[in-house]
Amino acid sequence: MKNVKEQAQKIIDTTHGNICNRCLGRNFYPQVSGNDNHERGAYLKDILNTAEEIPEKGEACYVCGDIFRELEDILERIINTIHDSGVEFETFLVGCRLPPEILEKEKKIQNEIGSENDSLKKEINRELGKELELRLEKEVDFDNPNLVIMMDFANNQVDLQINPLFIEGRYRKLIRGIPQTRWPCRKCRGKGCKKCDFTGKMYPESVEELMAETVLKATEGQESKFHGAGREDIDVRMLGRGRPFVLEIKEPKIRELNLEELTSKINEYCQGKVEVLDLKMVSKDRRSGIKASSTETYKIYRALVELDQETDEEKLNALNSLNIIKQRTPIRVSHRRADKIRTREVKEIQVKMLDSSHLELVVNCEGGLYIKELISGDEDRTQPSVTSLLGINAKCVELDVLEVNI
Numbered sequence: 001m002k003n004v005k006e007q008a009q010k011i012i013d014t015t016h017g018n019i020c021n022r023c024l025g026r027n028f029y030p031q032v033s034g035n036d037n038h039e040r041g042a043y044l045k046d047i048l049n050t051a052e053e054i055p056e057k058g059e060a061c062y063v064c065g066d067i068f069r070e071l072e073d074i075l076e077r078i079i080n081t082i083h084d085s086g087v088e089f090e091t092f093l094v095g096c097r098l099p100p101e102i103l104e105k106e107k108k109i110q111n112e113i114g115s116e117n118d119s120l121k122k123e124i125n126r127e128l129g130k131e132l133e134l135r136l137e138k139e140v141d142f143d144n145p146n147l148v149i150m151m152d153f154a155n156n157q158v159d160l161q162i163n164p165l166f167i168e169g170r171y172r173k174l175i176r177g178i179p180q181t182r183w184p185c186r187k188c189r190g191k192g193c194k195k196c197d198f199t200g201k202m203y204p205e206s207v208e209e210l211m212a213e214t215v216l217k218a219t220e221g222q223e224s225k226f227h228g229a230g231r232e233d234i235d236v237r238m239l240g241r242g243r244p245f246v247l248e249i250k251e252p253k254i255r256e257l258n259l260e261e262l263t264s265k266i267n268e269y270c271q272g273k274v275e276v277l278d279l280k281m282v283s284k285d286r287r288s289g290i291k292a293s294s295t296e297t298y299k300i301y302r303a304l305v306e307l308d309q310e311t312d313e314e315k316l317n318a319l320n321s322l323n324i325i326k327q328r329t330p331i332r333v334s335h336r337r338a339d340k341i342r343t344r345e346v347k348e349i350q351v352k353m354l355d356s357s358h359l360e361l362v363v364n365c366e367g368g369l370y371i372k373e374l375i376s377g378d379e380d381r382t383q384p385s386v387t388s389l390l391g392i393n394a395k396c397v398e399l400d401v402l403e404v405n406i
């Protein structure tokens with residue numbers, strides 16, 4: 001205890017007694033008991049007073065400049081800022097930014113007595129958090145807060161950061177010709193030029209934009225980001241139970257959503273093009289979960305195949321041997337994918353002859369198998385293929401995804 005007294009006296013001397021109870025007490029956590037640093041400081045001043053005279057605190061606290069006296073005003077400012085912003089939230093986290101000179105003074109005192117168990121910043125955050133929980137009737141969440149409140153003492157302002165919300169669901173793409181996500185114009189890279197009719201895009205619509213339009217309106221969000229469990233080509237439909245996705249909405253003001261109503265509104269807006277189903281609110285971890293490694297998945301495709309010579313039912317039996325496929329990166333994607341040979345499994349294939357030169361195939365296969373190339377053979381880069389087994393050039397003229405499992 002003697003040591004504590006000496007150290008406390010040292011702080012009193014350095015600051016000429018201009019130190020508030022909290023800033024004094026904070027240096028003696030946890031060795032001096034008390035409910036908070038204010039109590040610790042008051043106790044220390046008390047025992048020092050009985051030993052010898054300590055100067056009356058004449059000026060503002062050397063360390064914090066009496067910041068805790070302004071706490072009531074600060075709380076009011078924060079609450080008003082939140083109300084004015086109109087943001088909806090259930091959980092929050094509050095932090096503060098202190099001017100460098102305050103941090104330097106705190107460091108100086110800490111160095112003198114070698115204690116760094118608590119800090120002014122932590123104490124302010126604690127006090128603000130406690131009071132805001134009570135007054136706003138919301139909960140502090142350290143990991144995934146809806147709203148981050150930053151009290152910036154350095155610039156004397158309150159900053160609000162609204163964290164994104166995440167909606168998981170499945171989509172069906174009912175028509176061909178729409179990309180999954182917004183595709184910036186190749187020529188102007190999104191700035192807008194003659195070629196893209198000053199839209200900055202290769203295609204006027206995408207699955208993402210079609211569904212986000214309605215969700216952005218409902219949430220009053222600023223921007224959307226689409227995370228799909230893989231993607232289909234522009235000319236491929238996505239049918240069946242749909243493809244899983246997570247839609248991220250940045251800076252949403254509204255979080256309380258009636259998902260049934262939202263589903264109807266999206267589907268009304270995207271009518272005949274895109275349909276969403278099974279919407280649910282999820283946490284941000286699902287963003288990466290949805291992009292699970294493609295080999296753990298399986299997919300079912302329906303393909304319409306055109307042959308450049310006539311064939312008959314008997315020859316088609318050869319297709320039942322399609323099983324382990326060695327597939328070198330297809331020519332059409334080789335500019336953006338590493339050139340390597342992948343092994344993928346065809347689990348099941350159903351073959352239906354439509355006429356002597358047209359087939360319908362339903363292929364159940366491992367994720368990551370390129371179906372168009374499974375059919376054409378891609379100049380022997382895919383082996384075996386429909387082309388190699390029939391000895392007739394085969395081409396995929398229509399493709400639908402019927403099921404995606406992750």
Ligand SMILES: [Zn+2]
Pocket residue numbers: 019020021022023024061062063064065066067
């Ligand atoms: Zn102080």
Ligand SMILES: [Zn+2]
Pocket residue numbers: 185186187188189190191192193194195196197198200201
């Ligand atoms: Zn352009």
